[in-house]
Amino acid sequence: MRLTNFTDYTLRTLIYLGVNRSNSRLATISDIATAYGISENHLMKIVHHLAKQGYVETTRGKGGGMRLALPPEQINIGAVVRKSEEDQTVVECFEEGNLNCTILPACTLHAVLEQALRAFFEVLDRHTLADLIVHQSTLARLFRNAGAPL
Amino acid sequence: MRLTNFTDYTLRTLIYLGVNRSNSRLATISDIATAYGISENHLMKIVHHLAKQGYVETTRGKGGGMRLALPPEQINIGAVVRKSEEDQTVVECFEEGNLNCTILPACTLHAVLEQALRAFFEVLDRHTLADLIVHQSTLARLFRNAGAPL
Numbered sequence: 001m002r003l004t005n006f007t008d009y010t011l012r013t014l015i016y017l018g019v020n021r022s023n024s025r026l027a028t029i030s031d032i033a034t035a036y037g038i039s040e041n042h043l044m045k046i047v048h049h050l051a052k053q054g055y056v057e058t059t060r061g062k063g064g065g066m067r068l069a070l071p072p073e074q075i076n077i078g079a080v081v082r083k084s085e086e087d088q089t090v091v092e093c094f095e096e097g098n099l100n101c102t103i104l105p106a107c108t109l110h111a112v113l114e115q116a117l118r119a120f121f122e123v124l125d126r127h128t129l130a131d132l133i134v135h136q137s138t139l140a141r142l143f144r145n146a147g148a149p150l
Numbered sequence: 151m152r153l154t155n156f157t158d159y160t161l162r163t164l165i166y167l168g169v170n171r172s173n174s175r176l177a178t179i180s181d182i183a184t185a186y187g188i189s190e191n192h193l194m195k196i197v198h199h200l201a202k203q204g205y206v207e208t209t210r211g212k213g214g215g216m217r218l219a220l221p222p223e224q225i226n227i228g229a230v231v232r233k234s235e236e237d238q239t240v241v242e243c244f245e246e247g248n249l250n251c252t253i254l255p256a257c258t259l260h261a262v263l264e265q266a267l268r269a270f271f272e273v274l275d276r277h278t279l280a281d282l283i284v285h286q287s288t289l290a291r292l293f294r295n296a297g298a299p300l
Contacts, residue, residue, distance in 0.1 A: 001235050001267060002152050008241040011259055012251075036252050077262065085151050091158040101162075102186050102296045106288035108281060109161055112227065116273035117151060123266035131258060138256035146252045 007084040009046050011132070012036055014080065016148075017056065018072045018133040019140050023150055026065025035148035053083055072133060078125030090117055157234040159196050161282070162186055164230065166298075167206065168222045168283040169290050173300055176215025185298035203233055222283060228275030240267055 016035055020027045029047060033040045047066060050056040057069040068075070089095045090113050093104060101107065133139060143150045166185055170177045179197060183190045197216060200206040207219040218225070239245045240263050243254060251257065283289060293300045 001231075001240055001270065002154075002238050003241050003263075004152075005242075012253075015253065015257075015259070037250070081151075088152055090151055091153050092155075100187070103162075103165065103289055103292050106285035106292060107165075108284060109165070112274065112277050112281065113153075116270045119269035119273045120151065120266045123269045124262065127262050131262065134258060135256035139253055142253050142256060 003081070004085065004088055005042070006046065006049075007081055009036075009038060009042060010050065010080065010084045011077070012038075013043065013046050013050060014055065014068070014075060014129050015132050015139065016143065017066065017068045018075075018129050019136055019143065020150060021068060021072075022136070022140075025149060026059060026063070026067055028065045031065075031148050031150070035143045035146050035150070037146065049084065053080075055080070068129075072129035075129035076125060077127040077129065077132070078121050078123075080129075081124055082121065153231070154235060154238055155192070156196065156199075157231055159186075159188060159192060160200065160230060160234045161227070162188075163193065163196050163200060164205065164218070164225060164279050165282050165289065166293065167216065167218045168225075168279050169286055169293065170300060171218060171222075172286075172290075175299060176209060176213070176217055178215045181215075181298050181300070185293045185296050185300070187296065199234065203230075205230070218279075222279035225279035226275060227277040227279065227282070228271050228273075230279075231274055232271065 013032055016032050017027055029040050029043045032043055047056060047058065051058055051066075054069055055075060056066050058064070058066040092098055093101050093107070093110055094113075140150050163182055166182050167177055179190050179193045182193055197206060197208065201208055201216070204219055205225060206216050208214070208216045242248055243251050243257070243260055244263075290300050
């Protein structure tokens with residue numbers, strides 16, 4: 001039962017940006033890469049995705065960077081994960097148009113897994129980014145310790 | 151949100167064996183591979199795993215093969231999936247001993263994901279293999295159509 005690294009890094013990026021809101025300096029990809037010790041390349045795709053989804057605003061040029069486009073209370077974790085896992089399916093037969101499995105017409109496993117997934121997302125739906133940054137000052141300290149300008 | 155193919159095929163193998171209970175002939179790896187159009191190689195690992203977990207009994211030699219070691223009502227889907235996903239973690243920081251993430255000491259995402267996973271498994275825990283083979287005669291027909299000796 002695995003979320004993609006894309007989703008993992010998407011959530012971590014949002015957490016960084018949530019903590020960075022109290023900073024006058026906009027965050028950069030390099031800041032986030034330093035904060036978590038992960039690759040800038042990976043993060044570029046993630047920031048692009050988050051901007052496309054309307055969670056992040058980016059500004060180009062000197063002093064440019066990014067910030068959250070919404071207050072953390074309005075960023076629902078269930079919605080974020082659903083969007084970043086969009087191409088991901090729990091098992092093969094959840095892929096759109098995939099009719100490969102012999103037992104598809106009589107399979108009840110699909111419904112059971114669907115119900116289980118719904119329960120998973122219902123928990124995430126009850127949380128926003130605000131819940132993930134309740135320990136904001138500790139998070140800021142940890143990011144600073146890792147070398148991020150926060 | 152993905153289960154491994156290993157888990158997918160594990161569940162499918164159990165479904166086949168559940169349906170094959172009314173057959174006097176023991177099932178073979180080749181039967182199951184034919185039934186689903188999947189590789190025998192893959193299935194060998196799965197049957198070995200299922201036998202180790204006590205779900206499947208195998209008999210060697212002529213007329214040999216395998217059958218369920220327990221009635222379908224006693225094979226809990228939550229337990230099966232937990233066991234086959236044992237080496238799988240929802241995100242990196244769920245790996246045992248993995249302390250790589252900067253924010254670990256102040257992270258609340260871990261607890262949220264843990265709660266969501268629990269909800270996922272609670273649904274699976276309410277189901278047994280018996281629920282997956284309620285349409286037993288249709289399943290048997292679909293397997294036969296695919297060329298399995300059922």
